[in-house]
Amino acid sequence: MDTKDLQIFYEVVQSKSTSKTAEKLGYVQSAISKRVTKLEEEIGLTLFTRSNKGMVLTQNGADFLKYAQQILTTVSDMEQHFHQKIATLRIGATPTISSNYLKKAYVNPHVTVYTFLISELFVRLKEGHVAIILTNRAYPSPEFHCLKQIREKIVWCYAAKRETLNMPTKIVVSRDPNCPYRLATLSTLTKKQEQSISLIEVDTLDVLLSLVSAGDALAVLPEKTVTSNKQLQADRTRSIGAVDLFVYKLKTNQTPIDLSFLS
Numbered sequence: 001m002d003t004k005d006l007q008i009f010y011e012v013v014q015s016k017s018t019s020k021t022a023e024k025l026g027y028v029q030s031a032i033s034k035r036v037t038k039l040e041e042e043i044g045l046t047l048f049t050r051s052n053k054g055m056v057l058t059q060n061g062a063d064f065l066k067y068a069q070q071i072l073t074t075v076s077d078m079e080q081h082f083h084q085k086i087a088t089l090r091i092g093a094t095p096t097i098s099s100n101y102l103k104k105a106y107v108n109p110h111v112t113v114y115t116f117l118i119s120e121l122f123v124r125l126k127e128g129h130v131a132i133i134l135t136n137r138a139y140p141s142p143e144f145h146c147l148k149q150i151r152e153k154i155v156w157c158y159a160a161k162r163e164t165l166n167m168p169t170k171i172v173v174s175r176d177p178n179c180p181y182r183l184a185t186l187s188t189l190t191k192k193q194e195q196s197i198s199l200i201e202v203d204t205l206d207v208l209l210s211l212v213s214a215g216d217a218l219a220v221l222p223e224k225t226v227t228s229n230k231q232l233q234a235d236r237t238r239s240i241g242a243v244d245l246f247v248y249k250l251k252t253n254q255t256p257i258d259l260s261f262l263s
Contacts, residue, residue, distance in 0.1 A: 003075050005039045006068045008032055009047065013065055016054035023204045026095035026115040088112055089257065092121050092130035096205060097245065100224035101134060101150075105261040118176070125250060132249045132257060136180050143251060148259055150245040153223040154184055156235040159215035172208050172217040175201040180243040185220045188240055 011021040018032040025032070036055075040047050047061035057065065088110055093102060095115045105111040116124055121133045125144070132147065171189070173182040189197060200217055202208050211217045213231035222243075226234045249257065 001039070001042060003071065005035050006072055008035045009039055010065070010068055010072060012036060012048070012055050013057060013061075016056065018055065019204055019206065022206060023095065024115065024117050024120075026098060028206055029204075089132070090114065090130040091132055091134065092116055092124050093134040094118050094121070094136075096222065096225060097134045097136065099228070100152075100222055101245070101262055104263045108261055111261055122248075125248060128250075131253060131255070132247055134245060134247055136243055136245050137178065138244065138246060139248065144248045145251045146246050146248055147257060148247040148262075150247075150262075151242045152245050153242045154181060154220055154240055155223045155226055156218055156238050156240060157212060157221050157226040157232045158218050158235065159213050160231050160233045161215060170198055170200055170217040172200040172202060172211045172219045174208065175203050181220050181222075184240060184243060188220070 008021060008025065008027075011024060012018060012032065015021050015024070018036070019029045021027075022029040022032045036048065043064070045060040045064065046058055047064055048055040049058055090112050091098075091102065091105060092114050094117070098106075098113055098115050102113050105113050114124070114130055118135065118137065121135050122139055122144070124130050125133045136152070171185060173179070173185050176182065200211065202211070208219055209229065209232070212219045213229070220240060221232075223234060226232045247259065247262075
């Protein structure tokens with residue numbers, strides 16, 4: 001039994017959703033569903049009742065949760081103890097940012113990367129779960145110190161199978177009102193006075209990418225995200241600018257931090 005499967009099981013319990021768990025942990029939804037099914041097959045029990053209302057624990061699932069929590073707590077304590085001994089750097093980032101900028105960190109034996117929702121990043125940093133975070137939200141606070149600021153190029157993107165970028169009537173954006181890619185999209189549409197375009201709002205990156213790759217809508221995304229996805233292509237003829245990324249640590253953390261892992 002893989003402890004990663006136990007972590008996935010625990011997160012599904014908390015969110016009651018495989019899609020929300022996928023977004024938090026940096027997986028696609030189908031992978032989360034397969035890992036849960038695999039776990040159920042391994043122990044020979046049904047852990048969840050699946051319905052339109054989400055994933056609800058069965059009685060067997062509730063009993064299994066108690067043991068899973070004990071194992072995860074023990075593993076976390078053990079990792080923290082030995083990571084401290086080898087001075088492992090713990091980094092927090094969203095799935096998109098970690099995919100675009102932390103590829104070197106993932107293969108560095110002295111770095112551990114954790115993916116969280118944007119709303120969780122500063123909480124995890126403040127609680128000491130991670131030493132630094134990468135985020136696309138500025139957070140001026142006396143508690144935090146910005147180690148580095150990065151300009152991230154963003155582009156209009158559309159399905160690779162489309163021959164030209166004829167502006168469709170639909171554009172997909174994050175439902176998060178503070179998402180910088182959403183704000184850049186709305187700003188551009190306002191400047192161009194586009195009145196006939198309707199917005200599709202979605203909660204997860206998976207859904208956004210599926211709509212764009214299917215040719216149903218356009219979106220504004222980081223150039224790194226677009227160029228690494230064979231189902232997407234960037235519009236090089238329309239300039240939209242850049243957004244800022246920030247690397248934060250607690251001001252009380254005086255340990256020198258090497259940022260050479262940023263790619």
